[in-house]
Amino acid sequence: MEQGHEVVLTGGDVTEGVVRAGDTVRRPLRAHSPAVHGLLGHLERVGFEGAPRFLGIDELGREVLTWMPGETPGRPMREYAATEEALRGVARLLRRFHDAVSMYEAPPDAPWDVAFTTNVDDPPELIGHCDVTPDNVVFRDGVPYGLIDFDLARPTTRLFDVVNTLRTWAPLADPADRDEVFARLDADAVGRRIRRFCDAYGLGREERRRVLPVARLRFERSYLAMRARAERLGGGWERMWRGGIGVRIRRGQDWLEQSWDVLDARLG
Ligand SMILES: Nc1ncnc2c1ncn2[C@@H]1O[C@H](COP(=O)(O)OP(=O)(O)O)[C@@H](O)[C@H]1O
Ligand SMILES: [Mg+2]
Known part of the structure; x- marks a missing residue:
């Protein structure tokens, strides 16, 4: 999967190493990741548009998700x-x-x-x-x-x-x-x-x-x-x-x- 330029994402409290690369997001894998990937796969199959798609694991062992265009309105809340x-x-x-x-x-x-x-x-x-x-x-x-x-x-x-x-x-x-x-x-x-x-x-x-x-x-x-x-x-x-x-x-x-x-x- 092509990597390109990476931008660090800092919206959350917990996950270090969340980056945006083009129209994808890369996040470190954790113990629960396989369960989440199964869930995202289900949401894709039933046509739910309100969640990122799981695209696979990249060469650095990170999960690859689709970028959802727009803004998360936290901190301070808009x-x-x-x-x-x-x-x-x-x-x-x-x-x-x-x-x-x-x-x-x-x-x-x-x-x-x-x-x-x-x-x-x-x-x-x-x-x-x-x-x-x-x-x-x-x-x-x-x-x-x-x-x-x-x-x-x-x-x-x-x-x-x-x-x-x-x-x-x-x-x-x-x-x-x-x-x-x-x-x-x-x-x-x-x-x-x-x-x-x-x-x-x-x-x-x-x-x-x-x-x-x-x-x-x-x-x-x-x-x-x-x-x-x-x-x-x-x-x-x-x-x-x-x-x-x-x-x-x-x-x-x-x-x-x-x-x-x-x-x-x-x-x-
Ligand atoms: N798939 C995505 N589409 C759009 N923005 C994203 C996506 N994933 C993460 N972000 C942005 O990055 C921030 C941190 O990512 P997140 O997955 O929520 O990590 P954390 O576990 O640190 O909360 C989010 O608040 C959001 O602004
Ligand atoms: Mg978050």
Whole structure:
């Protein structure tokens, strides 16, 4: 595969050595990569356009993926990605992904990255993306159309992936820890955004009632998982921990408890 000029990509926290080469992306292989490649192959076969294609392994042993043109709107989050229209677009994209992946029968021994996860205890229904943050959604002309970075994909539920996505897009976070564009949203406005997201996704009534309880459980598991990843895996995980991710999760938990009734009223 032709290599050409390489540009280092720095959007994420974790993966060192992600580069763009022409219309491809090269990423180091990890233990879970074969599971992700199987998933990307399925998405290609069913014609899901919202994920990169897996093209193979290059001469340096890196995975080769197609480049998805556009922009990931994280750090700081761009205004256009904070609109209700963008929020609905992300919800619809997640729904399309879930519908496309729901038919996927992953090999039973697929090596998903399931060490120290934030999963809740419901039996898995599908392979979730589990990391739909503004760094991992590609926008083109203001419209979210691509999911990238399937490193945390694993068996889970639709509801869990929805809650996980809401964490950064509602967002479910203390105002002090949010992106500037979300800093002034009060709990009522966040509640409305959660509702809009659930409507656009088409989340059923019963699952909707479980959004906040699952968020509560996920926050707790997230704290433990991030700490374990920092201690055992080091690298970007350790940098995030030293950067205060644990403190921010704890503040998010407090904010959720204080805002519970207002959020719940909007979801009902
Ligand atoms: N296939 C792709 N198409 C477009 N942009 C990409 C693609 N892969 C990575 N990027 C860009 O590179 C950044 C980092 O890549 P990512 O795969 O998310 O690594 P990390 O594990 O560090 O988060 C992304 O936020 C995005 O801006
Ligand atoms: Mg990423």
